[in-house]
Structure formats: structure tokens, C-alpha cells
């Protein structure tokens with residue numbers, strides 16, 4: 344069956360379906376089509392992959408970045424287990440893996456019997472809830488009664504620490520079990536009365552960071568094209584006591600960030616922080632995406648042209664107010680895409696051009712189980728600004744094809 348690409352019909356302006364792929368036996372020609380669709384449409388829903396083998400999902404992620412280490416963005420399994428054993432209430436959490444395929448992580452909620460791809464014990468998944476994070480969360484009764492929810496938090500799949508742990512190019516998410524129930528209404532509760540309706544339960548919400556860039560004034564575009572963000576050392580530990588805005592878009596400034604000296608790496612961590620461009624360039628379309636992980640940003644280095652000196656903003660309230668001014672107006676109903684994914688579909692998205700958020704649902708809608716992969720990249724997003732940057736997966740494929748066969 345020939346592989347076909349079909350645009351998703353949505354005012355959000357991005358996303359496509361890929362039909363007719365067999366991910367368990369994917370030819371190079373079909374991968375090339377998927378890769379081109381991914382960078383063109385930023386999100387692809389590869390339909391009807393009910394028998395997808397976890398190893399093949401992992402290999403698909405690797406084909407987007409063939410020289411990457413192959414390690415999950417959250418680290419090796421041991422690091423994840425260590426986090427769990429320490430009982431840290433880290434908001435990145437630690438996720439269990441598919442047995443024998445450590446880089447495929449299991450995310451969702453509910454209890455599943457033994458026998459899921461080799462599990463030998465009942466498996467309980469606990470999704471991150473907005474209730475532990477938002478400043479004034481909804482209670483469960485209201486969520487059930489109103490069928491209302493929140494964006495848990497908009498983010499990029501990235502640790503952004505230490506320097507050298509590069510942000511994944513893509514994330515893939517395969518739906519094994521999805522909850523069932525009426526569509527949900529997402530409340531922003533950020534001072535506006537805006538709500539976003541029609542969210543199918545259990546699907547991830549996406550917004551396009553290239554759209555945020557396009558909507559900015561020419562002056563702001565000049566500024567963000569030349570400015571940089573400095574992230575905190577041990578960033579998720581740094582904000583462990585902080586609360587998020589109810590919109591899921593940023594943090595509330597209450598002075599609760601941990602002192603740098605109290606973080607696992609202490610003051611030495613400052614030598615390993617990531618300082619990255621505010622805009623990340625799509626290597627196929629050259630579109631800039633305003634891609635800032637606002638909740639863990641610690642400093643802004645602002646300039647309005649390539650030859651101007653940087654001005655540093657290090658007051659956290661001002662850092663967050665600046666980012667809010669630039670991005671919050673663009674969180675709008677018609678620009679959010681709830682991934683149109685059914686059980687057996689694999690969603691792959693361009694993690695350097697989209698932000699995403701989990702969308703909680705009332706427990707009465709039933710369990711959810713997804714297989715998730717994002718891998719530490721072989722290159723920094725900062726490299727993408729350099730002249731001559733090319734999609735290295737494509738380049739590697741070309742070299743492989745042109746190499747003399749032994």
C-alpha cells in the first residue's frame with residue numbers, strides 16, 4: 344500500500360496524517376516521506392499501527408537523528424529508577440519502561456494487568472496532575488461535574504541541562520489505551536474568561552511556536568531573533584517548590600526557587616547551564632520558532648541586532664513578564680491542536696518547533712496508556728543557526744546510499 348500524506352483540517356495550521364505506513368518494516372523511501380512531512384507539517388499522525396513493536400518505535404526516533412547516542416531525553420533507566428527510589432517529587436517524574444526496550448517509556452494513568460509487552464506485575468501509571476502544580480487548581484468534583492480541565496503545562500521535551508544534553512528533534516507517542524468520554528473544556532483561569540472547548544480526552548495539546556513568532560511585531564521579531572535564554576542549573580529541582588500559572592504557560596513568581604548552592608550540582612552547576620537562542624530554525628523550511636521553555640528560564644540576554652551588546656535580565660519577575668508579554672496573547676482556541684489520535688496511531692512531532700501540554704481528564708473516563716520516546720540529540724539547536732546546517736539524518740542517508748557496497 345502506498346504511503347500518503349493528508350493535511351489535518353484545522354485552523355491551528357499544522358499537522359498531517361500519514362496513511363499506509365508499516366512502521367514494523369519501514370523502507371528508506373517511506374521514512375524519507377515521513378521525515379519530509381514531519382518538518383513540513385511539524386506533527387504527523389501515523390495511522391493504524393496497532394501491532395507496532397516497541398523496538399520499531401525506538402528505531403523510528405533514531406532514524407531522525409542517526410548519530411545520536413540513543414539515550415532517552417530523561418536519561419538511562421537507572422537514572423530514572425534512582426529518581427523514583429529517592430522519592431523525589433520531581434515534576435518531570437520518572438516513568439517505567441517497556442521490558443527490554445528501556446528507551447520506550449510508559450506514560451498514562453490507571454492500573455494494567457501483567458502481560459503488557461512482557462510486564463510480570465500489575466502496572467500502575469500515575470499521570471502528572473495540574474493539581475500539584477497550578478496556583479489555584481480545579482478540584483476533582485468540579486472536573487467531573489463540568490467536564491472541565493486545564494493545560495497541565497506547556498513545554499518542550501527537554502532537560503536543558505547540563506550543557507551537551509541536546510534537545511530531541513522529535514518525540515513519538517503511541518496510543519495503546521485511550522480514555523472514553525465526552526469532550527472536555529479547558530479553562531485558562533488566568534484572569535481571562537477564555538475557555539477552549541472540544542478536547543477529546545487523553546489527547547495531547549499542541550501549539551505552533553513558529554506561529555507565535557509570525558504574530559510578533561517586527562521589532563519583537565528582531566529582538567527575539569538575536570536574543571538568548573539562559574536556563575537554570577538542575578532546572579526541575581530549582582523550581583520544585585514553585586507553582587505554575589493556571590494557564591500552564593509559566594511560573595508564578597513567589598521567590599520559592601531553591602538557592603543554586605542547594606541544588607544537586609551546587610554552584611558548579613552554573614558552569615554547565617544551557618544558553619540558547621530564543622528562536623530555533625526549522626532546517627527544512629527555515630521558519631524561526633519562538634521556542635523558550637519559560638518555566639525554567641533564569642536569565643534573558645536581550646539584544647536587537649547581531650552587533651549590539653547583550654543586556655541581561657536576571658530579575659525573575661521581569662524574565663517571566665517579558666516572556667508572558669511575548670507569548671501569552673497567542674494561546675488561543677483556534678491555534679490549539681488536540682492531536683487527532685486514536686488507539687494504535689503513532690504521533691510524531693517536531694519538538695524544536697511545537698510546544699505541548701498534557702490535558703488532564705476526569706478519572707471516570709478510564710485508563711490511558713501511551714508509549715513515549717524522545718532521544719538526546721546529536722546536535723544543539725544553536726547549530727541550526729549556522730550557515731550550511733542540513734538535516735543530518737538526510738545527509739547520513741545520502742552518504743549511506745552513495746557508499747560503495749562491500
Ligand SMILES: [Fe+2]
Nearest residue numbers: 498499500699
Ligand atoms: Fe512532554
